[in-house]
Amino acid sequence: MKSTLALLLAGSAAFLTAAFRPAETPKIQAPHIPFEGMLIGDLPVVLQASFKKDTFNLAKYGAVADGQTLNTEAFRKAIEACAVGGGTVLVPRGLWLTGPVVLKNNVNLHLATGALVQFTADRSQYPLIKTTWEGEDAIRSQAPLSGVDLTNIGITGNGTFDGAGDAWRPVKKNKLNETQWQKLVASGGVLNDKKDYWYPSAASLKGNQLAAAGKPRKSLNPADFDDIRDFLRPNMLSLTRCKQVLLEGFTIQNSPAWTIHPLLCENITVRNVTARNPWYGQNTDAIDLESCRNGLVEGCTFDVGDDGLCIKSGRDEEGRKRGVPTENFIIRDCKVYHAHGGFVIGSEMSGGVRNMYVSNCTFIGTDVGLRFKTARGRGGVVENVFVDGVDMTDIAGEAVLFDMYYAAKDPVPLAGESMAPPVIAAQPLNEGTPQFKGFQIRNITCKGATTGILVRGLPEMSIKDISIENAVLESKKGLLCQEAENIRLKNVTLLSTETMPVMEVQNSRNISLDGIRYANGADLLLRVTGDRSKDIRLTNTNTKLAKKDVQLGDKLAKKTVTVAQR
Structure with missing residues (x-):
């Protein structure tokens, strides 16, 4: 049994x-079959939300579905009445204009088919509150849809939430065609001095300029932000310290910032949810699970302007002080269209991430497929991440990316054919040193990317214990592995098209390249550089298909690479 x-x-x-x-x-x-032979961990059961049959129809609390009447008070009354004994608040078919909606214990907010909840574009309806922004305490505008310290809550049904995000988000001119740009400018708002950036208001422009100049306001007093309140875009669905959460069936779109943001939540089920945002919408991640534990995300479809399925746990010192990892999640049967990354961990992962199980997902047109990113100063440990069955196409950047230099200048330009290793100075280990270790990825395909696999660690902290097995990756570049340890590729096809090494290893050790397949006629199969490279093994691979099999950098002994012909 x-x-x-x-x-x-x-x-x-x-x-x-x-x-x-x-x-x-x-x-x-x-x-479990997809992860057979892997450390399944000690995953707990995901506790499920359950609601009484009592139904509270929004229309009976004074709401009017005409798209003109502001129904904020009607939502409040219906939810409060429902919370007394628990049950469902029914939003019937129709266009319901409202300000912020706040959830209560034991309430299921259910959108009937054809229901459209339109959050008002009047920014003054969203008061400034103390919350978080990108992993740190901050003052922001209240979320259109929120709940704090709740137990047993749900948002379900086949209706739609629209966050009026266009009233909040700045837009770069180069993101639109000329007709779209002229229409946007004619709608109101203000332009920057260069006339290449549109802002919804002068307050939005001022706040963005302060942030760009590195002068963000550190106060947690809302009154100190009145002059830049329009800059303080809210996340659309914000749940903080909630337990037994069910999100199912609905569409959520046009978010001012992050779309679905559970923070410090437990026992979360997200099923068959669609998140849609304009591709140019900055910071509009589909879902950000931050410092959460025990959950399931399945059958979701995301098409947004930033990351798709994203795992976070706080930023830098604040995140480390909180010390709550995101852990014990199953993510499966999801599709991500336009997004910066399909499945993403980081870069705010200072509290750690562990026990992630991802299977049967499709990424179409994302900038990166599997995107694991961090930087010096973050700290935190990401470990025990299992991926089985991901198919990708039309990936702009890397199909698989491990990067410890996120948001920093690329330390490895690889200009020309220079074999000189990059000059990257090591720094002392400290609490801000991040770690990536213990990833198992298998059964993945990618048709079209710039790079198949990029692994880029730090000189003082290598990326460790990565296994990639049974992969077919079609890309311009094959493998680039830097500052890594205990990396294993088995039965991996790298169909790279550029005239450069199919695989490049720099300052890495204990690298196993087993059963590698590649295009016939490659100029060079493997190049190894860096005086810290050692124990590179190329096995069960037909090296004769390449014009040259191995090229070693200066001062590297021949024994650095072992080639075993099959």
């Missing part, structure tokens, strides 16, 4: 939608 966790991992909808279990539900360990 299958265990409870095996049923969960195998996709038993009946199990996942059952009434929530009591908090003392034991953790149960079991294998």
